[in-house]
Amino acid sequence: MHFAGAVRRAEILPIMHVSRNVVITGTALIILLLAWGAWSLMPQRIIETAPPPAVTHDGDLLRIRAGGPLDGQLMVEPVTETLSPHQVALPAQVITSPGQSVDIHSPVVGRVANLYVQTGQHVQKGDVLAILYSGDLAQAWSDDRKAQAALTLARQAYRRAVGVLNVGGNAVKDMQSAKNDLEQAQAEATRAHLRLQALGTDGNAGYQPLVAPVSGIVTSVSTGVGQNVTDMTAALMNVSNLDTVWVQASLPESLLPMLGTTMTLDAAFPSQHCNGPVTSQDGTIHMDTRRLNLYLRCNNLQGTLRPGQFTTATLNITQQSQPLLPKTALLMDNDQVSVFVETAPNAYRRRFITISYEEGESVRVLSGLKAGERIITHGAILLNDY
Template identity: 85%
Template sequence: MRVSRNIVITGASLIALLIVLGLWSLMPSRTIELAPPPAVTHDGDLLRIRAGGPLDGRLTVEPVAETLSPHQVELPAQLITAPGQSVDIHAPVVGRVAGLYVQTGQHVQKGDLLATLYSGDLAQAWSDDRKAQATLALTRQAYRRAVGVLNAGGNAVKDMQSARNDLAQAEAEAVRAHLRLQALGTTGGEGYQPLMAPFSGTVTAVSIGVGQNVTDMTATLMNVADTGSVWVQASLPESLIPEMGTTMTLDAPFPGQTCNGPVTSQDASLHTDTRRLNLYLRCSNLQGLLYPGQFTTATLNITQQAQPILPKTALLMDNDLVSVFVETAPNTYRRRFITISYEEGESVRILSGLKAGERVITHGAILLNDY
């Protein structure tokens, strides 16, 4: 009885085992997946990219190029009248405007009459000149008479000497009175002071009218400017002064005309209010298409020695530090910090840290930045 019971238990156990095995065989098979090798491994300061990994083929590596092109800087610029070619007209005497013969925008030739002033000061100058000439004629006659009397023995030497002194003073006064008229620029017409054009040009401003009393000789009555040649004034920031070279050109576009050529001149000192240095370019304006006061953006071209150049996509920025990944072997890279000088469109020049011909990652370097 006991033996049959053991047989039943054993048989039941076998049946249960067979059922479990059958069910297990019906379940889908499973495989144990192992973790893939890392895409990037560190070897000191080197980064190695696994061949066939997720980064393989996503990095573009190119050699560092070299450029001889000039450095280009955009500067604010404006047109100004050429130095010495814009003159403010002032009255040399006080008086009343008797005639005005020009208007703003009118072209005049050198020596043209701009306006006339009726002036008591000028009348006084003419009177002084006539009196000086009359006194000179009288003292000259007195001196000749004194010399003749002395030669005849009827006069003392001191009388002749006194007459000669009077003549010298009269001559000096006559010269002074005449030079006074010349300084006033008068050509005739007592009491009428002419205002003449100092050179050929355009009247750019008129601030008087007929009948107006001119009481301040320092006041500007009008302005005459020669705009046949104008200057482009470009303002260079103080930070770029160290980049200046001995050979620089300016390109300044304006409607209808572009001014370009070597820098004509530059300021000798920095403007303390703007912290800028003005550069100048002489520009012909014979067609009259340019007007002083026009603004533009000028391009300063600074000649440079050969320098390495990189596209901006190769740069990795970390606060004030700039780095790139340099290829040391296939799929092996090292981070290197570099110094850049300035932007050249979509590229930058390299001051230090790289040489022309070295291979760097130009696209996709950001994928390695966190490793």
């Protein structure tokens, strides 16, 4: 029995050993499967190599990599030149032509007897605008008549003195005295007559006419029938000839250096357009506005333009041929302005330039560029930090 039990134990031991190996192997396989599953579920890391830089430096030259992020973002165009004048917009207004706006003053003290015009009325040169009763005018007529009478008497006395001298009945000094009296009488008669002419009378003693000195429009009336005129320096009315008017454009003091010898002005109004060479300009700057006034003569035969009317005038200043660049090509660095110039395909070099006037969305170049050179006109800012 002991032998039989030993045999059974000997048979069972190998079986148990095989079973243990199977379990260990299975467990190892399960662990490997679980590890593989966990690894497959983890995000995979892709190791990438760094791309070449978009911009490389070759001294002061910037080279753009073909196919890079900047390729196709830069617009390159040739520099062009322009002969067009420089244009400056200026505030402007219509004014009366010099010498064509006349204030009407009374040459004598008196009272307004009749008034024949009103504001806005058209008159012709020589038309009577008003009549004044005037004691001063009556005095002038009296002085003229007395001067003429004295002249007649002095002339007779001189003839008589000459006749008496010729027959030997008078001294030479008497003839000379008569001649002196005649010359003084002639001078007084001339003065009195010129006084009447200056007053512009029509032959009616005591009635002083106010006459239109130019053809035009009565722009103001500051008197009325029955008013006593005691101040001969006060304007009673104004007459302005508006067949030709001037456009006055005000140029700021800061723009004086750009003035040239050849300039034109354009002024647009709802009813017409005025343009032509600058007619005149002030010799001094106005102290209150710090501006210099430029003038353009403009025909106004239809009477559509009125003094005081405002507009914007364009001053055209003739310029020499200059390169013209769009503002988008400029890079600002403090007080310096630069652009990128193409030296070869995808190769650019920064160049500093000097600019002058702005022309809308473009600027004129004084130095640093010439016509035909190719520059980056759009997208240059992308290279500014390289």
